[in-house]
Amino acid sequence: xMEAYAHAPAHARRRTNQLGLWLFLASETFLFAAVITSRYxxxxxxxxxELNLPLGLVLSLVLLLSxxxxxxxxxxxxxxxxxxxxxNTAFTIALGVxxxxxxxxxxxxxLRFFPPGTLYGSVFFTLIGLHAFHVVSGLVALxxxxxxxxxxxxxxxxxxxxxxxxxxxxxxxxxxxxxxxxLYLVT
Amino acid sequence: xxxxxxxxxxxxxxxxxxxxDRRLRVGLWVFAFLVALEFVEYAVGLTVEHNLIxxxxxxxxxxxxxxxxxxxxxxLRKERAE
Numbered sequence: 001x002m003e004a005y006a007h008a009p010a011h012a013r014r015r016t017n018q019l020g021l022w023l024f025l026a027s028e029t030f031l032f033a034a035v036i037t038s039r040y041x042x043x044x045x046x047x048x049x050e051l052n053l054p055l056g057l058v059l060s061l062v063l064l065l066s067x068x069x070x071x072x073x074x075x076x077x078x079x080x081x082x083x084x085x086x087x088n089t090a091f092t093i094a095l096g097v098x099x100x101x102x103x104x105x106x107x108x109x110x111l112r113f114f115p116p117g118t119l120y121g122s123v124f125f126t127l128i129g130l131h132a133f134h135v136v137s138g139l140v141a142l143x144x145x146x147x148x149x150x151x152x153x154x155x156x157x158x159x160x161x162x163x164x165x166x167x168x169x170x171x172x173x174x175x176x177x178x179x180x181x182x183l184y185l186v187t
Numbered sequence: 188x189x190x191x192x193x194x195x196x197x198x199x200x201x202x203x204x205x206x207x208d209r210r211l212r213v214g215l216w217v218f219a220f221l222v223a224l225e226f227v228e229y230a231v232g233l234t235v236e237h238n239l240i241x242x243x244x245x246x247x248x249x250x251x252x253x254x255x256x257x258x259x260x261x262x263l264r265k266e267r268a269e
Binding site for chain 1: 206210217221238242249253258
């Protein structure tokens with residue numbers, strides 16, 4: 001089967017790659033949906049007063065900004081602009097790190113006001129922890145893409161590696177679009 | 188924007204640059220839309236009680252531009268049709 005894939009024409013390989021990635025993202029969607037649902041099952045729409053809502057908003061904006069730079073990185077490599085691609089990938093990584101620092105702050109507040117032993121704390125740390133793990137894995141993948149890009153890999157005709165990692169990063173953003181209101185805003 | 192020397196308006200570097208500009212504009216619009224959505228959701232979270240349905244109504248359709256324009260989910264169908 002691997003041999004058939006290796007000898008398949010480029011467009012067929014690309015189609016297989018796309019389908020595989022989307023199936024992977026679909027399975028991830030079920031994982032996040034299960035954990036998000038558990039919040040409503042366990043807590044209804046209850047929200048602790050101590051939640052730092054402005055910090056949640058800032059985290060959302062940082063992640064949104066990083067998905068914009070990721071989009072720009074993909075666009076630049078798809079249109080043959082290597083410097084733009086490298087610069088925007090580096091920005092995306094930096095913003096991802098800023099997001100993780102914010103998550104660290106959020107956790108330190110969470111540990112004080114609703115530790116993991118409490119009902120809200122267990123949902124909060126599971127959901128944020130699961131998402132942060134995806135951010136870390138996305139950052140590792142982006143780091144690999146940046147390293148390969150610096151060594152001359154990828155170009156307008158061959159950027160599947162970039163596209164796949166950027167799509168994964170968009171998925172991390174998409175998950176946050178649902179996690180943010182679920183944890184911070186619902187009452 | 189004038190085409191660079193040696194390329195016709197519809198091919199080569201000029202076409203690539205114009206495609207890039209178009210794509211970057213789309214990305215900027217999606218980004219601006221999502222930022223606005225975050226602020227609206229934040230305001231709803233602060234001011235509206237029993238806001239679950241309202242937030243769902245905002246978030247579910249609001250995430251569509253990300254899926255459609257950034258993740259290009261429609262390509263999956265197009266590539267299968269090719």
